[in-house]
Amino acid sequence: MAASELHKLTLDNGLRVVLAPDSTAPVVGVSVHYDVGFRSEPEGRTGFAHLFEHLMFQGSESLEKLAHFRYVQSSGGMFNGSTHPDYTDYFEVLPSAALERALFLEADRMRAPKLTEENLTNQIDVVKEEIRLNVLNRPYGGFPWIYLPQVLYQTFPNAHNGYGDFTDLEQATVDDCAAFFDTFYAPANAVLTVAGDFTVDRARELIEKHFGDVTARGAPPSRDFSEPAPQSELRHIHPDPHAPLPAFAVGYRMPDPVGELDSYLGYLVLAGVLAEGDGSRLQQRLLHRDALATDVSAGAGLFGPFEARDPDTFSITVVHAPNVPGDDVLGVVDAELAALAETPPGEEELAKVTARWAASLHGEHDRLMSRTLGLGSLELLYGDAGLIYELPGKISAITPAQVSAAAKSLRPDSRAILVVEPAGNGDDIEQGGAA
Amino acid sequence: MSPHRMAQEIGRTPAGPREVPPLGEQRPAADLGCVDTVLESGLRVLAVRQAAVPMVELRLRIPFAGDDALHTARAEVLANTVLTGTARRDRFEVDTELALIGGELDARVDPERLRISGSSLSSGLSTLLDVLADALTSAAYPEGEVGRERDRLVERIAMARSQPSVIAREALQRHRYGEHPFTREIPQPDDVAGVAAEQVRTLHAAAVLPRGSVLILVGDLDPEGVVADVRRALGDWSSDAAATGLPELPDVVGGDLKLVPRPGAVQSQLRLSAQAVGRTDPRYPALQLANLAFGGYFSSRLVENIREDKGYTYHARSALEFTPHGATLLIDADTASEVTAAALLEMRYELGRLCLVRPSASEVDAVRQYAIGALLTSSANQPGLATQLDALTSVGLGPEWLREHPERLAEVTTEQVGQAAMEFFAPTRFTGVVVGDADRLAPELGALGGVSLR
Structure with missing residues (x-):
């Protein structure tokens, strides 16, 4: 770097x-x-x-x-x-x-x-x-x-x-x-x-x-947003008047991004193994081999990684054809997670993810805006702006066993599923309160 | 929350208001090493060294117009499958080789050209070029990949056409240019469903050609050396025929806006357009500044009026859209239904005002500094510079234009900006569309006039 x-x-x-x-x-x-x-x-x-x-x-x-x-x-x-x-x-x-x-x-x-x-x-x-x-x-x-x-x-x-x-x-x-x-x-x-x-x-x-002369005032006490993980699978259906195809998002809890960084990075690499590139597990299976879905993504943090303190969310989202039951697609996701939990990914599979992360971090460094913001947010959340230069090394040090452990922790009995149902029929209703 | 000061106390300090500091002395951007050459195959190669990070950015642009009614559908399937397998690699091998060099390649097509863009760690450039060459000379279009991509494309088209911005864009293109091939940005789902792999292979052989195409490489590279690498890697990509450009576009003619119904919409899309001129025209620098003053940046008249003063919109914008042989002005804003007609009234008012109350010397100085600074910041990274060079080479210009443009902007006078305002921003020169809940919008738009309600 x-x-x-x-x-x-x-x-x-x-x-x-x-x-x-x-x-x-x-x-x-x-x-x-x-x-x-x-x-x-x-x-x-x-x-x-x-x-x-x-x-x-x-x-x-x-x-x-x-x-x-x-x-x-x-x-x-x-x-x-x-x-x-x-x-x-x-x-x-x-x-x-x-x-x-x-x-x-x-x-x-x-x-x-x-x-x-x-x-x-x-x-x-x-x-x-x-x-x-x-x-x-x-x-x-x-x-x-x-x-x-x-x-x-x-x-x-x-x-x-x-x-x-x-x-x-x-x-x-x-x-x-x-x-x-x-x-x-x-x-x-x-x-x-x-x-x-x-x-x-x-x-x-x-x-x-x-x-120098901006008046000093006390910083507010640090806040603790922790709460217990769900004890079951929680589901909600969200009607979307504009969506042409059904979709769902699965949300899981993940390790503390600040206090348990190495473990958190295991989930980051898992997201890449699952859904980054044609050869990733879910893209290969859902988009290319079985052709059940139109779009699939996975990620640490709902806005990207290193954006939040604990608790942070791991999510997998899928947009799929209307004639394919969402639960069938979810079944494939679960099967792929179970396979990774059972057998850790190969070295080359991880090398692909870590090389793309290295390239992506170089790209962020190249754009002055994202470099400035990245340094600032890491200093704020981690007290360590220099972490930005250590991340490629830390990511490439993640082992297949860590990724497998992350996959194992994404349990069906402790997660949230949000289902988007297309509800368009010409009589759209404005949501969110007043018109 | 804890006890706090009143808002008035917060906005006041004992020292009182302060002076904004002046600007310092600006250092110019360093000259970048560059090679700009045309290979024996007719491919123009532009390689620029910008080595802040060990990465390389790649853009390949192939003129790709066609007048066959099914061209758009075939071209779209081609773009979605050109990187899904070759004589030597299947789709997953392509992805694996690219991933291992931190690389990506992506193909997109529009009515004018096929673009393959990508990037990788600079240490992987030879692999990136090898995968590219492989796709250009031996893309296989396997039946299975074409079939699955075709099906996904049909779904994605449905998805795209549910977006208000896409609905507005298609309506504007039809309203401005009728049936000209330039309007065929998204194919019809039935046409896509009927595309066979063999037709895509035929199109590839006939249209994916080096003559007339441009390859741009920006990054941590040696320009001379990289041109030799490209010559070697793409040696088998050749043809006597040249890639096909679009026929001349008719000029946009002013007239009534068209109301396009979108029942139940909570927000409307306003899209106005008029004929303009492109970067090769001597009036371009003055037009660029007039456009910035009108609606081309946040501190413009249009944004300060309809967003910051009236709160009608989250974003309003006026931009130059470069067309095959020139440019058009494109003004857009999305507004709540209840203020759509009022926002249109303000747009027309600001257009008229730009002609009659011309940009002042201080307005012109502000947009001039903005234009010069934006050129500097947007070309200070590899993807930004590659994108700029892509736009410039499409009208026959090159990196020298980037170097010289600050000087051109510095020389534009307030008077010339005023003339450009008169010449290009007169309200009667504009036409366009309003997409929204027609039942709700029609009475007010009808009263305002200049809008065709059906």
Whole structure:
């Protein structure tokens, strides 16, 4: 792995900083990861963490509404933010001449965002359009990330819809925003990452200049979202008015991604053995040999691996032909899992998975945006940004026996099954609350 | 939650508002080593060294138009099976060899060209080229693979056609170009079901040709050496015939939008389009900047109006869509049914305003910086650079265009952007479609006018 040198520091107000200089191209990436995601939002306020992410772009003490976007883009840069189960990130990628400006913009909204009624109302409308676009008005919208956790988990943080119900979104108040900001957006609850074309000394100086006087507030106590695994197979049927074909997702619990990383990586490799490439077990069987399914995938984490703390979800999703009973397809999945539990996969089978992971991690490193975000999220979740450079080695050290053990643990009597039934007949009903 | 400050207190500090820092001095991108050559077979090979990571990115583009009514269906089956077995390897051996070099290859077809794209660890480049050459010269199209892929394709087409964005795209293509082959992006399921393996083999022999095609390699490689490797690996891929391009497209003519019913939809798709010009036209840099100011980036007039001010949409966008011999402007937004007509009204208003209240000097400076910066950031990684070079080579340009374009953008005047706005953004130049719940939309769209309701 082409490891950048890493420098870490912590400011007096508690802000953790990761610096990864690399002068290959004259561009820089800047990101801030806050240690709060949709698992931390209050009951009755589903979707609030994501709604709040939108508000962080809407102006501050120093910047009018819209100015944030204009400054980034007129510097030649791009920006975005995204809300995950356990963190929320904000980032810019820009020509390196704009480094100080990007640091200013992130410090500015960490210090004094302008949270107003007008912006809140406007962004509730924008978020509702986002949900209509990505969930309500498209086939398989929210499948499986919104609906599978509702079956697999019992407690509010793990089970609820992170995009939010329209009724909850509409009830959000400016005071909710103030409380959320003061609780979770303290510098001591965040990681700043700078990657790309800069010198470490200059970056330190600029970071101290812009973030140094962001007032210290206590970080919230760390939260524990653990809950017992299901004691049986839990099933739920989800009618989808737009889906042309039936589908299902199977969700399992997996080891703690942080505390039991090596064991977690066994599941990551298992996902590749099962469903990555034509030669993988499930693709070969379901798509090519028996031709029962149209699409199959498997993965650690519903948004990808290294995105969440414990508990995290292992999932297998299949879209299949209407004339094939879903339980027949599930039977094939179970048979393949049983075969792996009985006989560990071969060395070459694992070599395929680990080489593709190595290539994929190189690819992420090559894209400055994903490199910056990867360093930041690993620092936040693992306290170790440098893990990004150790992952290829750790993944290739996974043994056939570990993969077999992971397969054995995916038990039919402790899992959730979400079945998507096509329900389109021209009389679509809007879900999620108000029209 | 614990006690907290009021929102007004959060948005205020003792020091008060601060000045936004100016930009520093920008270092230009390094020149990349590159070889751009045409082999004896007529294949153009462009190899560029960009070695931040030990990977290689590959793009092969083969002009692939056809006027046979069944061409689209056969081409689609071909793209889905060209990598499923050769004289030397079956589907699973192809996957295994690629996986062991951290590699992937994928074939896709559109009405204009067949594209094979992929990547691998740079240490595996010779295997990547060998698998590619094998598919190009001896793809076997085994009966079993063709049969299964054909069946899956029929299901995938049903899946695609249930997506509102696909419904809107097909309606727009028909509305703009009638029956021109350019509109045949997705085949009919019955046509696909009737494709035989032998027909796909015949199409491969007649149309998968090097003459007129372009191979792009970007990554941790030696450009001179890699061209020699390509010459060796693809030595058997040859033909006197040339790959087939699309016939000229008619210009898009302004007119009424067409309302396309999608009963029960909660959200509508607005798609507007007008004729534009491509990268080889001297007006292109000014048009590019005018488009950015209109709706080509977040800080544009359209997005600030219908998203940030009115909340009508999650995303609104205006983009240049490059066509075989030029380009069109394409404006799109998805909006809730109850604000669809209002969003269309605002789109037309912003089009008219761009012509009459032309982009100011500061608007032009902002989009200029954005365009120059975006070029820098998007070509700073291997897949991004390969994709850019793919687009450029399709109109006969090359890496020199990427190097020179910042200078062209720097020279565009505010006056030229204003002229481009007048020339290309007049509301009457546009046509398009609205897809949505027709019963709900028709009264308001009828009142607004300029929309054909049936």
